[in-house]
Amino acid sequence: MRFSSRKDGETGMSVKEAMLYESLPEMKVRCNLCARRCLIPEGKLGFCRVRKNNGGKLYSLVYGKACAANVDPIEKKPLFHFHPGSAVFSIATVGCNFRCRFCDNWAISQEEKIVGSALPPEEIIRLARKSGSHGISYTYTEPTIFFEYAYDTARLAHEQGLFNTFVTNGYLTCEAVVTIAPYLDAATVDFKGGADPVFYRDFSAVPDVKPIFDALTEMKRQKIHVEITNLVIPKIGDSLERIKELSIWIRDNLGSDVPVHFIRFHPDFDILDLPATPTKTLEQAREIALKEGLNYVYLGNVPGHAGENTYCSNCHETLIERFGFQITRWNLASENVCPRCGQKAAIIGQRETSGAWYSTII
16 A cells, blocks of 8 residues: 655655545535544644645644664563564654553654654564564554554564554544554453543543544454553543443454553653552452452562463463563463363463563664
């Protein structure tokens, strides 16, 4: 698939015609990429600040402009059940379709200028292979807003035997999920505050949480491996009742084997007056999710806690021990079978022995 490019008349920068938009009367366009479905007048930007209506056509302003590129362990995404131990070449551009007041990547997600280094898809693949990475991760900011860049890179990655993963807020349309599905192997979908719609409205400027659930349902239909995170924020986003409701929805709609990670909050950006999430609160969230029938429930940002480990869903044998993003013990037999009871763990791929160098590229 090819997309036309041109120079933006105002900035003089090279831009790429967008995918998933419709032209409307009076030179307006409707972006159908994220669930905001922005109606954008001629010469204006979408909510994400990186998609512009230029002459009645919608263009991506960030195509090929990486603001971050690193080689990371896949456990950092976090993906615990998809090719454990592998290395992923991770990229991002500026911009986001959320306005999270607690974002720890706010310096790039909320950047209002188009900044970044030239890094075309072909160069990403070359660097990924050179570094020993097993796949590409589209992360740090919201990959939905640099969709064309991710799409072209993901297609080339598959041609070169590399997998692709999104780390996403999930606020993309079902059309976007279907479009990227042939090349998207796994996704980490990041909830905040137990999916409380009031929390999303007040702290992320998101009008409705339902599109996230719709996108997750479509990801399951498209057979994309999914893991869920939920950021637990003290006082404003730590409702155990919401965590219970979210756990039940995941169990009933995605399945009991979908890994769920409860992530510890640390003060950042616009919310600096709250403490880090108490470990006890995270442990309570984990207990609730397990009680509601989820088989693989983890705690994040608490290195050394037993909640980082993977346990057999049948006999509770410790299968994988971790410290932060590092696997410290692998106790699975061949075919990812529990050595104690023979239950097969819900893990895609065997453990990778990575020779990659973890480093910052940009």
